[in-house]
Amino acid sequence: ACLVAVALGGAGADDAPQPATVYVSGALASVAIANGRYDLCAEFHNGKNCFKKAHTMLWLCMDEHSLWNFQPQGFLGKSQGIMVSTQKHSDSPVGAGPWRVWQERTDAETTGSWVATHVLVQAAQESAVPDLSSREMKLRQTVAGMLFGALLLAMLMLSLLKSTDVQIRSYAYKLVSSWIAFLIAFLLMQGTWDILTQQILPAPPPRGFGFEFPLKPGIKIVLSFVLFSLCQIFLNFFGWKCQWRVARLMVLKTLGACITGVWGICTFSIIMHEAVFEASIQFEGPLMSRAHTRNLTCFGVVLFAWCTFAVYRWASMGARHELFHNPPKYPWPAGSAPPAIVTSSREGCLAIGSSVKHTEHKSDWGDYIDAAEDESCQATVGFLIAQAIMYCKTEELPGLKGHYTHYNDEDGIQEKHVLFFTLTLIVLIAIFGIILWVRSKKHDGGRPGKIAQRTVAMSITWIGYRASCWNTRSMFENNRPLALIVSAFIVSLSCFVILILFDRVLDKTLGRSSTPTWGSDGAGDTIPLAEKAMRGINICMGLVMALAWETNVETSVMTVVRSQEFMANHMVLSQSLISILLGVAMLFPWRRTLLPKSEMRETTFEHEIKHELLQLDKAENFMP
Numbered sequence: 134a135c136l137v138a139v140a141l142g143g144a145g146a147d148d149a150p151q152p153a154t155v156y157v158s159g160a161l162a163s164v165a166i167a168n169g170r171y172d173l174c175a176e177f178h179n180g181k182n183c184f185k186k187a188h189t190m191l192w193l194c195m196d197e198h199s200l201w202n203f204q205p206q207g208f209l210g211k212s213q214g215i216m217v218s219t220q221k222h223s224d225s226p227v228g229a230g231p232w233r234v235w236q237e238r239t240d241a242e243t244t245g246s247w248v249a250t251h252v253l254v255q256a257a258q259e260s261a262v263p264d265l266s267s268r269e270m271k272l273r274q275t276v277a278g279m280l281f282g283a284l285l286l287a288m289l290m291l292s293l294l295k296s297t298d299v300q301i302r303s304y305a306y307k308l309v310s311s312w313i314a315f316l317i318a319f320l321l322m323q324g325t326w327d328i329l330t331q332q333i334l335p336a337p338p339p340r341g342f343g344f345e346f347p348l349k350p351g352i353k354i355v356l357s358f359v360l361f362s363l364c365q366i367f368l369n370f371f372g373w374k375c376q377w378r379v380a381r382l383m384v385l386k387t388l389g390a391c392i393t394g395v396w397g398i399c400t401f402s403i404i405m406h407e408a409v410f411e412a413s414i415q416f417e418g419p420l421m422s423r424a425h426t427r428n429l430t431c432f433g434v435v436l437f438a439w440c441t442f443a444v445y446r447w448a449s450m451g452a453r454h455e456l457f458h459n460p461p462k463y464p465w466p467a468g469s470a471p472p473a474i475v476t477s478s479r480e481g482c483l484a485i486g487s488s489v490k491h492t493e494h495k496s497d498w499g500d501y502i503d504a505a506e507d508e509s510c511q512a513t514v515g516f517l518i519a520q521a522i523m524y525c526k527t528e529e530l531p532g533l534k535g536h537y538t539h540y541n542d543e544d545g546i547q548e549k550h551v552l553f554f555t556l557t558l559i560v561l562i563a564i565f566g567i568i569l570w571v572r573s574k575k576h577d578g579g580r581p582g583k584i585a586q587r588t589v590a591m592s593i594t595w596i597g598y599r600a601s602c603w604n605t606r607s608m609f610e611n612n613r614p615l616a617l618i619v620s621a622f623i624v625s626l627s628c629f630v631i632l633i634l635f636d637r638v639l640d641k642t643l644g645r646s647s648t649p650t651w652g653s654d655g656a657g658d659t660i661p662l663a664e665k666a667m668r669g670i671n672i673c674m675g676l677v678m679a680l681a682w683e684t685n686v687e688t689s690v691m692t693v694v695r696s697q698e699f700m701a702n703h704m705v706l707s708q709s710l711i712s713i714l715l716g717v718a719m720l721f722p723w724r725r726t727l728l729p730k731s732e733m734r735e736t737t738f739e740h741e742i743k744h745e746l747l748q749l750d751k752a753e754n755f756m757p
Contacts, residue, residue: 155184155193155226164216164234166191166704167203178210184226188701193226201226205346207337213346275614279685282622289629297746299738300639304632304671310387310731311675312682313723317716318391319683322399324712329356331705350407357400364393364509365445368502373457374465376498381465383501383732384724390505394512394676397438401517402532405434409530427528431521438517442510449506453499507584511669512676515591522592523599526553533680554600561593573662587669594673598624598681614688621681628674635670639663686715 153173160167171184171193181195190206199221202214218229293305330353335346344352368389375381413430417423516533524530527550568589572582602620609616639645643661690711694700700707 152225152227157193160216164203167216176209181224183209188695188698189704190702201229208346215347271612271615274612275618278615278618278622282618286622286625289626293629293632295745297742298636299735299742300645301633301636302738302742303733303735304636304667306727306730306733307668307671308628308632308675308678310723310727311391311672312678313719313727314388314391315395315676315679316683316686317388317719317723318395319679320686320712320716320719321392322395323683323687324709324716325360326357326399327705327712328709332709350403350411353403354400354407357396357403361393361396361400362445364389364396365449365506368393368505369449369452369457371465372498372502373453374461374463376460377464378466380729382498383728386501386505387728388720390508390512391676393505393509397442397509397513398516398533401434401438401513402520402530404437405431405517405520406530406532408434409524424528428521428525431524431530435514435517435521439510439514442506442514446503446506446510449502450499453502507580508587508672511584511587511591515588515673516595518588519592519595519599522557523553523596526550550603551600554596554603557596558593558600561589561596565589565593569662569666583665583669586666587673590666590670591673591676594670594677597627598677601627602681614685617681617685617688621678621685624681625678628678631674632671635667639667687712690715 155171155173156169157171158168166189169186169189171186174183174185176183176185176192176194179195179197179199183195184193186192192204192206192209194202194204194209196202196204196210196212196214196217198212201218201223202212203216204211204214208214216232216234218226219231219233220229223229290305290309293301294309296302296305330348331346333341334344334348334352334356335341337343348356368385371385371389372382375385409427409430413423413426416426416430421429520530565586568582568586572586575582601623605620605623606613606616609619642663687708690708694704694707694711697707
């Protein structure tokens with residue numbers, strides 16, 4: 134959405150001369166790049182001078198259909214662009230609105246595939262010109278919010294990671310490990326997706342494939358589904374190659390699940406959007422209205438996603454049985470070999486003259502891949518269920534990083550949405566409790582019970598995250614970066630508080646103290662069901678924390694890129710490479726520090742805590 138205001142000239146009518154400077158603000162989501170200052174240039178297209186955005190390659194020009202159009206460098210004066218006006222033959226971009234986001238442009242008309250931006254467009258006014266002092270104040274507020282939020286979050290996280298309560302320390306490491314793993318996955322996915330959809334595919338040959346920009350939804354669906362399928366294939370291939378190194382299998386199980394889940398969310402979000410708003414019209418008729426058809430289509434996509442994961446699971450098991458049955462000839466890392474199990478005819482006692490038999494060890498690498506596939510399925514299907522439920526009320530599909538529209542009217546829409554958020558959370562929490570109770574009566578319920586419970590938990594987490602971001606954004610609607618920071622801090626703080634509260638509840642329910650009575654996942658059935666549920670909740674909370682902070686990282690990367698002239702001239706490439714490099718830079722510390730701690734037995738944490746307390750006592754008694 135766009136609000137155009139003239140800084141010089143003070144004109145707003147169509148017959149007025151073009152202003153020297155134009156300010157654009159209010160553009161959101163995929164067209165947020167249009168925000169900023171545009172200066173009048175000598176570049177001339179279709180009878181009008183063009184405006185160029187400072188330090189970028191983005192222009193505001195009159196296109197070949199006499200519409201003002203926001204266009205990249207290579208499309209000046211043509212019909213391609215990212216946002217276009219409604220009024221034709223306007224002398225100035227001021228008053229040429231309302232502005233519309235372009236999806237599939239087939240002719241010069243502004244109907245059909247055009248989507249209105251639903252934001253008021255005003256003519257040139259002095260009050261509409263951005264005030265330097267106001268922008269400076271917003272910048273200071275954002276920096277202060279980031280500083281205070283990061284400081285408080287770091288202290289809170291440190292207190293949990295160094296807690297003397299064994300269970301809290303174990304939960305904290307699992308939560309932070311899941312948080313960083315999903316953050317790495319989001320950064321790698323975003324950087325790869327941007328460079329493919331905005332650089333490689335639309336670029337003319339030989340630099341790219343020459344597809345029309347922006348890419349059509351069909352191309353995005355095919356591309357995302359191919360990348361999602363490759364993630365499923367590589368899970369099995371890398372697991373087969375690294376089957377003799379448990380440490381690498383743990384990395385593959387955790388990070389592989391995060392990357393596959395993130396690509397699954399991206400893929401099926403695009404499919405859901407196109408199915409609801411484009412394909413659902415095929416099912417309209419006298420028995421079903423448009424609203425009912427779209428609601429049914431939403432849940433149909435959820436079922437389709439679940440079936441897709443089920444098919445991939447069967448294909449994975451078949452590939453392991455046929456293609457990856459034998460160990461690799463060249464395993465990773467080189468030189469790793471299966472350990473030999475030594476047994477003796479004298480009850481394992483090696484003595485002189487005893488007969489010793491060496492048996493080859495069989496790797497259980499398939500169990501790690503099964504766990505990764507299950508976690509990615511839970512993240513994707515849980516997200517789709519939450520989005521389908523919320524669509525029934527809001528009629529919006531914001532996708533992974535968008536937010537629902539916030540209404541400031543007198544019709545009670547705002548209150549109705551808040552009530553719907555609350556009731557939905559209550560119902561899903563009740564379903565979660567019912568599944569937990571059924572599992573306790575049915576001897577854990579096996580894999581179906583585990584997947585059903587964690588999927589519902591993921592839906593609860595997604596809806597809670599949406600509600601938090603939605604309300605926070607309304608409180609700071611005049612400063613979006615600050616709203617993102619506050620929202621991320623609130624989400625993180627809520628996850629830490631939930632962790633502590635659930636630990637207290639489990640202490641009372643299981644009658645346990647800070648001294649552990651069971652080990653890690655290797656202990657099998659000795660782990661109580663409530664404890665397994667808590668570990669699944671940690672993964673869910675880590676996912677939404679990662680998404681909340683990834684939006685802040687993305688905003689910071691965009692700010693750095695726009696502030697450097699060289700990077701601004703290669704904006705897509707710069708943003709993508711920085712995001713990918715950040716994800717790679719976080720990978721090694723997570724692998725060496727957080728992941729091993731998150732998989733430690735609680736008995737090991739107990740010994741660690743005793744050692745730390747002993748060292749602290751020595752430090753306090755030390756006299757120089």
